[in-house]
Amino acid sequence: MIIIYERIGWKKHVCPWYLGYVLASPLRRLYQNPEKILNPYLKQGMKVLEVGPGMGFFSLPMARIVGESGRIFCIDLQEKMLQSLRRRTMKANLLGRIEMRLCSESSLRIDDLAGSMDFALAFAVVHEVSDQKLLLMEIFRSLKKDGLLLLSEPKGHVTKEEFEKTVVFAQSNGMEKAGSPSIRGSHSVVLRKI
Numbered sequence: 001m002i003i004i005y006e007r008i009g010w011k012k013h014v015c016p017w018y019l020g021y022v023l024a025s026p027l028r029r030l031y032q033n034p035e036k037i038l039n040p041y042l043k044q045g046m047k048v049l050e051v052g053p054g055m056g057f058f059s060l061p062m063a064r065i066v067g068e069s070g071r072i073f074c075i076d077l078q079e080k081m082l083q084s085l086r087r088r089t090m091k092a093n094l095l096g097r098i099e100m101r102l103c104s105e106s107s108l109r110i111d112d113l114a115g116s117m118d119f120a121l122a123f124a125v126v127h128e129v130s131d132q133k134l135l136l137m138e139i140f141r142s143l144k145k146d147g148l149l150l151l152s153e154p155k156g157h158v159t160k161e162e163f164e165k166t167v168v169f170a171q172s173n174g175m176e177k178a179g180s181p182s183i184r185g186s187h188s189v190v191l192r193k194i
């Protein structure tokens with residue numbers, strides 16, 4: 001599989017765009033229900049940062065929960081993921097609530113969002129990033145004081161020890177642990193900006 005990724009020009013750690021269709025499949029809801037996962041943290045009018053949304057498995061449900069006065073900022077490295085997310089957003093008539101941005105490997109390009117997000121979601125993305133600390137620092141900066149980050153990583157790709165190191169890094173950089181939700185197949189933590 002790694003060889004195939006490299007032949008067609010993807011870095012081995014980044015999820016190939018065509019798997020975005022699998023990740024956004026409605027069948028996944030039976031395993032990981034987005035509303036059940038996110039309802040405890042979201043309410044109408046909230047501003048949300050989503051890093052690595054793929055084709056929007058979580059983005060569309062979040063846009064419905066935050067309502068017309070809320071906004072979801074979806075930042076992804078791959079244009080193809082964002083193109084499909086845009087199509088799905090249009091079909092769901094949610095275009096006014098979701099802003100999509102293409103980022104680079106070295107920057108999420110969200111300096112303008114600093115200190116303004118109520119909530120951030122990084123689901124199954126941090127392990128794909130080469131400079132994880134840089135990415136996490138950008139996410140932390142985007143949050144308001146008391147803003148929450150739900151960080152979730154797949155158990156198949158990330159060990160418990162590696163995940164704990166990420167949590168310790170967050171705790172040394174202005175975040176505190178605010179919960180450990182149980183999400184199938186994942187290591188998950190909720191962090192609050194202090």
Ligand SMILES: C[S@@+](CC[C@H](N)C(=O)[O-])C[C@H]1O[C@@H](n2cnc3c(N)ncnc32)[C@H](O)[C@@H]1O
Nearest residue numbers: 015023052053054057076077078123124125128
């Ligand atoms: C495994 S997919 C998860 C998609 C979605 N969060 C979900 O759970 O369905 C990882 C996503 O992160 C994106 N990604 C990888 N590296 C990234 C980076 N440095 N910055 C932003 N997005 C990135 C990939 O393009 C892909 O869309």
